[in-house]
Amino acid sequence: SSELTQPPSVSVSPGQTASITCSGDKLGDKYVCWYQQRPGQYPVLVIYEDKKRPSGIPERFSGSHSGNTATLTISGTQALDEADYYCQAWDSSSPYVFGTGTKVTVL
Amino acid sequence: QVQLVQSGTEVKKPGASAKISCKASGYTFTGYYIHWIRQAPGEGLEWMGWINTYSGGTKYAQKFQGRVTMTRDTSMSTAYMELKRVTSDDTAVYSCARESSEYTSGYVHWGQGTLITVSP
Numbered sequence: 747s748s749e750l751t752q753p754p755s756v757s758v759s760p761g762q763t764a765s766i767t768c769s770g771d772k773l774g775d776k777y778v779c780w781y782q783q784r785p786g787q788y789p790v791l792v793i794y795e796d797k798k799r800p801s802g803i804p805e806r807f808s809g810s811h812s813g814n815t816a817t818l819t820i821s822g823t824q825a826l827d828e829a830d831y832y833c834q835a836w837d838s839s840s841p842y843v844f845g846t847g848t849k850v851t852v853l
Numbered sequence: 854q855v856q857l858v859q860s861g862t863e864v865k866k867p868g869a870s871a872k873i874s875c876k877a878s879g880y881t882f883t884g885y886y887i888h889w890i891r892q893a894p895g896e897g898l899e900w901m902g903w904i905n906t907y908s909g910g911t912k913y914a915q916k917f918q919g920r921v922t923m924t925r926d927t928s929m930s931t932a933y934m935e936l937k938r939v940t941s942d943d944t945a946v947y948s949c950a951r952e953s954s955e956y957t958s959g960y961v962h963w964g965q966g967t968l969i970t971v972s973p
Contacts, residue, residue: 777958779960781898781959788948788963788965788966789898789963791956791960794953794956794957794958794959795957795958798956800953800955800956830897832897832898834900836958836959841912841915844890844898844899844900845897846897847898
């Protein structure tokens with residue numbers, strides 16, 4: 747299966763840490779990207795190549811990848827981080843499948 | 854600056870075909886693949902496929918094999934995505950996207966999205 751599974755929702759208090767997992771078969775063979783999508787907007791790349799941050803993305807966003815599971819961590823979560831987050835497997839020889847998506851709620 | 858400008862909203866009858874364009878500017882069109890992604894109302898992102906704008910080669914998600922065709926016109930710097938035999942399940946916003954020139958993965962350039970509504 748080429749599906750990537752994420753938890754449907756994650757709730758976090760302001761200032762705390764939110765972690766979102768992304769799991770899939772053979773994910774260990776691929777790079778993982780993460781996107782943030784606010785309502786009505788296009789997705790914004792927040793992590794590429796498993797753990798690198800694009801220019802302009804705050805340091806509180808970090809990524810890791812071990813085996814078939816990748817993780818996006820938001821440290822010191824702020825209200826403006828409330829959004830949907832998607833992982834994506836990046837491999838030119840395979841489908842660029844997206845994860846099922848996680849809604850992050852900052853309580 | 855890089856821009857991807859898509860064609861406008863369409864309403865289609867079930868069984869019809871929908872064809873969306875994505876006009877690129879601000880860079881060498883044939884230097885980057887164009888990917889197509891869709892998002893149904895209230896649903897997640899779904900990768901549909903890519904086109905190699907230099908060679909015209911394509912790769913489609915298995916789900917769309919036989920129903921989707923991606924093409925390009927290099928003289929117009931425009932990519933196209935045609936979806937045949939649409940049903941109500943194909944109602945979605947369809948977007949073209951391009952990866953960054955700086956990063957090894959991920960999309961940083963997106964079209965504005967094209968809403969396709971399938972309705973009897």
